[in-house]
Amino acid sequence: MILIAIISLGGIGAVGAILLYATSKKFEIHEDPRIARVQEVLPGANCGGCGFPGCSGFANACVNAENLDNLLCPVGGSAVMEKVAIILEKEASKTDPTVAVVRCNGTCEARPKTNQYNGVSSCAIASMLYGGETGCSYGCLGFGDCEAACDFDAIHINPETRLPEVIEDKCTSCGACVKACPKNIIELRKKGPKSRRIFVSCVNKEKGGVARKACTNACIGCGKCEKECAFGAITIENNLAYIDPVKCRLCRKCVVVCPTMAIHELNFPPRKEKDTEPAVKPQKKPEPIETTTPENK
Amino acid sequence: MLRTFRIGGIHPPENKLSARKKIVRLPIPKQVIIPLSQHIGAPAQAIVKKGDLVKAGTLIAKAGGFVSANIHSSVSGKINKVDTTIDASGYKRAAIFIDVDGDEWEESIDRSDELIKDCFLSAKEIIDKIAAAGIVGLGGATFPTQVKLTPPPGNKAEILIINAVECEPYLTSDHILMLEKGKEILVGVTLLMKAIDVKKAVIGIENNKPDAIKQMQTLAASFPGIEIMPLKVQYPQGGEKQLIDAVIRKQVKSGALPISAGTVVQNVGTAFAVYEAVQKNKPLFERIVTVTGKQLANPSNFLVRVGTPIKELIEAAGGVPENTGKIIGGGPMMGKALINADVPMSKGSSGILLLTKEESIRKPVQNCIRCAKCVNVCPMGLNPTLLMNATEFQNWDLAEANYIVDCIECGSCSYTCPANRPLLDYIRLGKGKVTGIIRARKS
Numbered sequence: 120m121i122l123i124a125i126i127s128l129g130g131i132g133a134v135g136a137i138l139l140y141a142t143s144k145k146f147e148i149h150e151d152p153r154i155a156r157v158q159e160v161l162p163g164a165n166c167g168g169c170g171f172p173g174c175s176g177f178a179n180a181c182v183n184a185e186n187l188d189n190l191l192c193p194v195g196g197s198a199v200m201e202k203v204a205i206i207l208e209k210e211a212s213k214t215d216p217t218v219a220v221v222r223c224n225g226t227c228e229a230r231p232k233t234n235q236y237n238g239v240s241s242c243a244i245a246s247m248l249y250g251g252e253t254g255c256s257y258g259c260l261g262f263g264d265c266e267a268a269c270d271f272d273a274i275h276i277n278p279e280t281r282l283p284e285v286i287e288d289k290c291t292s293c294g295a296c297v298k299a300c301p302k303n304i305i306e307l308r309k310k311g312p313k314s315r316r317i318f319v320s321c322v323n324k325e326k327g328g329v330a331r332k333a334c335t336n337a338c339i340g341c342g343k344c345e346k347e348c349a350f351g352a353i354t355i356e357n358n359l360a361y362i363d364p365v366k367c368r369l370c371r372k373c374v375v376v377c378p379t380m381a382i383h384e385l386n387f388p389p390r391k392e393k394d395t396e397p398a399v400k401p402q403k404k405p406e407p408i409e410t411t412t413p414e415n416k
Numbered sequence: 417m418l419r420t421f422r423i424g425g426i427h428p429p430e431n432k433l434s435a436r437k438k439i440v441r442l443p444i445p446k447q448v449i450i451p452l453s454q455h456i457g458a459p460a461q462a463i464v465k466k467g468d469l470v471k472a473g474t475l476i477a478k479a480g481g482f483v484s485a486n487i488h489s490s491v492s493g494k495i496n497k498v499d500t501t502i503d504a505s506g507y508k509r510a511a512i513f514i515d516v517d518g519d520e521w522e523e524s525i526d527r528s529d530e531l532i533k534d535c536f537l538s539a540k541e542i543i544d545k546i547a548a549a550g551i552v553g554l555g556g557a558t559f560p561t562q563v564k565l566t567p568p569p570g571n572k573a574e575i576l577i578i579n580a581v582e583c584e585p586y587l588t589s590d591h592i593l594m595l596e597k598g599k600e601i602l603v604g605v606t607l608l609m610k611a612i613d614v615k616k617a618v619i620g621i622e623n624n625k626p627d628a629i630k631q632m633q634t635l636a637a638s639f640p641g642i643e644i645m646p647l648k649v650q651y652p653q654g655g656e657k658q659l660i661d662a663v664i665r666k667q668v669k670s671g672a673l674p675i676s677a678g679t680v681v682q683n684v685g686t687a688f689a690v691y692e693a694v695q696k697n698k699p700l701f702e703r704i705v706t707v708t709g710k711q712l713a714n715p716s717n718f719l720v721r722v723g724t725p726i727k728e729l730i731e732a733a734g735g736v737p738e739n740t741g742k743i744i745g746g747g748p749m750m751g752k753a754l755i756n757a758d759v760p761m762s763k764g765s766s767g768i769l770l771l772t773k774e775e776s777i778r779k780p781v782q783n784c785i786r787c788a789k790c791v792n793v794c795p796m797g798l799n800p801t802l803l804m805n806a807t808e809f810q811n812w813d814l815a816e817a818n819y820i821v822d823c824i825e826c827g828s829c830s831y832t833c834p835a836n837r838p839l840l841d842y843i844r845l846g847k848g849k850v851t852g853i854i855r856a857r858k859s
Contacts, residue, residue: 234755237778239838244845249755250506325508 153206154178160202161192166270168193168293181207188212193307194291217292217307219274219285223259224320224381226280230255230334246301254333257323259283259304268299287314309364313386317367317374319344320383324357331379338381344373418623419665420648421658424795426828428651428749430624434588434708434715439596441719442732444516448491448723449501450476452510454762455552456559457483462512468495472721473522473699476512479547485560485763486550487512490701490721492520504745504752504759511760514723524697531599532695535607542611542694549693550763551700554685555579555654556746558764561686565611567675576609576617577663580632580684581647581654583622584747587767589704590684592717594621594628597688598635604691605642612680617642618663619684622649651749652826656681658795670822685766700763705729709770711737720761727757729768741776744769749827782835790829790839796822800829800839807846812853815846821854823847 157178165173169192171180181190187209192199196216204211230253236245242264250256261281265274273289274296276282283296283305297305304322319338323330327339340358352366353373362373362382371390374382453459458481470476470489477487489512496513503509521527537545547562567573578601582590594601605617619636621629623646636642647653647662657668659681666677674681682690685703692698701722708715713734720729726743730736736743736757744751745759747767753776761768790800798819806815820843829839 237776239781239841241841241845244838244841247845247848248505248752250502256502256506256508 151182154182156206157181157203162194164194166293193293216310218287218290218310219296220306220308220318221283222320222322223304224336225255225258225334229336243301255323264299265296268295315369315386317384318362319360319381321381324359326358336379343376347372347376418648419662420650421661423797424793425650426793428585431585432588434706434717437717439592439717439719444491445724445728446516448514449760450512450723451762452477455485460487462498464495466495466497471520471522473525483563485552488699488701490723491516493517504754506755526696533603539611542607545694549699551689552763553683555683556764556766571675573612573614573680574678576614577679577681578605578619578684579654579659579681580619580621583651583654584749586708586769587706587747589706589717589766591625591628593704598631600691601687602635602639604687607690607694608682615641619644620647620659620663622647624649652795655824670819705765706767707733711772712770723760725758725760739772740770741773742771779836781837789832793828793832804839804842807842812850816850820847820850
């Protein structure tokens with residue numbers, strides 16, 4: 120009796136095993152083994168900054184793409200893309216690392232409140248209702264949608280200024296905060312050599328007087344920086360200056376001439392004494408930053 | 417048994433402080449600021465320039481598209497500038513500034529009070545006159561009236577519904593208009609009936625206005641085809657779809673227009689504006705505005721020129737009380753807080769409400785206790801708490817599948833929530849997002 124049971128059960132098991140093996144062979148999904156290998160070198164943050172659904176989606180796209188020109192993992196940057204390129208035996212495109220930059224410096228002192236908002240603490244909701252608690256309807260609302268959107272703990276609202284601040288080392292430039300900001304204040308900018316960069320920290324498109332009245336730190340579109348720039352990196356459109364990060368040679372002359380201190384410099388060494396005065400004559404360049412920077416005049 | 421709409425609804429305290437206060441003509445201010453976007457649709461295009469002389473009733477901006485409306489000067493004087501102004505929401509909008517000089521009207525306007533009952537114009541001529549006069553829905557949505565009167569081909573209205581519900585608490589402008597201008601309104605209704613070729617019109621009035629119901633019933637006896645229907649007090653009965661349900665017991669499908677239920681709905685104020693435009697050649701440049709609030713010295717109903725700064729209205733009603741927390745443009749349920757009192761009133765301003773500090777503060781938000789009160793009161797039969805969560809977690813598919821775009825933003829859910837959850841704030845955001853997604857998908 121025991122023998123019959125063993126044989127019949129064993130038989131059923133054997134038949135089942137054969138069936139399972141056959142179906143798994145027949146319906147096998149052929150996945151390129153490189154996808155798994157690419158995914159291994161990716162950061163695994165699944166932030167979606169690359170534009171694909173998670174890291175596996177990106178790995179799949181990399182394997183299937185003809186070349187890697189338009190593919191970039193913003194979190195891993197060039198380093199990761201090179202590893203991907205080695206696995207796939209393709210050429211990785213060189214890209215400059217970028218970082219999120221907050222283009223508003225309307226601190227509490229510079230931009231006094233004109234009204235009080237007491238609704239839901241969300242920038243998206245507040246901006247749909249009205250222009251914000253201050254006279255500047257372009258500036259930061261300070262409710263921290265960017266902070267909530269960041270998966271990397273890299274952007275925080277400073278409780279004193281009520282403005283977001285980016286922690287550069289943590290920022291992966293995934294662009295989540297850029298999408299979350301209803302005022303389009305945050306920009307992904309070239310990180311620059313030694314993380315040095317210069318940008319206009321304002322997005323106010325009002326005429327000078329109106330902008331200044333709302334915020335003493337606003338760009339008033341006066342054009343001084345545009346004239347000062349020897350490299351044609353600064354353009355003024357709609358009463359607002361913009362510094363092209365590709366053309367900018369980081370000479371810092373625009374920073375000094377800006378009457379409202381709307382142009383910010385980051386991670387530069389402190390200036391020599393006379394640099395704090397408005398530049399009347401061209402100053403000496405404060406230590407060479409890029410070897411390609413030409414001496415002007 | 418009085419009728420009302422069948423799904424949801426609330427009954428907030430009425431607080432009609434300015435009820436039966438006679439209409440007072442507000443003095444003309446020194447300068448008016450006339451926004452170019454006072455209606456739903458494309459902004460009007462300015463056709464005047466700095467230094468031009470205008471009279472009250474002069475066309476100063478032409479409709480900028482099919483869904484748009486003409487804008488006329490509300491005063492006589494000189495154009496100061498065509499520029500931008502900060503509107504009630506703090507954003508920049510195009511506007512025409514006019515320095516007032518005297519009060520001269522266009523010669524074509526009949527300024528007498530005499531009632532002109534007969535009209536020999538064709539339907540098309542009436543609609544053209546309404547379009548030329550820049551009339552928009554005066555209930556608050558400011559949809560251009562001529563567009564509503566020109567239904568898409570293949571549709572034919574059978575009944576005209578006039579919205580005299582005024583379900584918003586505090587507001588009384590429609591009420592006083594019916595008491596003082598009843599006959600004119602009825603002539604206006606007759607004109608609208610002719611314009612859309614219907615034989616029957618129903619004026620729906622909530623029965624918290626018994627004097628208006630009685631007066632309109634007496635007057636309507638000499639106007640064939642017009643019926644006055646008293647309705648049970650229930651917010652938001654003034655919503656188009658709610659009123660249609662209350663009056664003719666038909667429900668308008670999701671995304672469909674009232675014409676699909678064989679009806680066109682117009683506000684009672686619009687009917688009066690139509691009368692003035694067609695019979696008196698007077699474009700829409702003034703309207704009745706309720707200025708009210710519990711602390712306000714003298715809550716009133718003013719006849720105000722479009723473009724008058726709101727502070728002048730408050731001044732005329734006794735000035736801003738000390739303990740004012742918010743100034744609301746519109747009623748307490750659907751109105752919006754203004755960022756300052758210098759903003760001008762527009763065609764759609766039905767009321768100015770001054771709330772005290774205690775009234776205006778929002779209570780702390782607590783967790784949802786899943787009591788489903790919001791589901792019970794939603795007049796569109798939606799699930800507000802689900803829609804709020806869907807928006808919070810950016811689940812747009814879920815929001816769309818649960819008809820977020822059908823929300824009429826009446827605020828009944830937020831009003832009734834025992835946990836003070838900001839339901840409408842989120843739903844409004846989600847509605848905007850989903851509308852954008854649907855539009856992108858179509859194009």
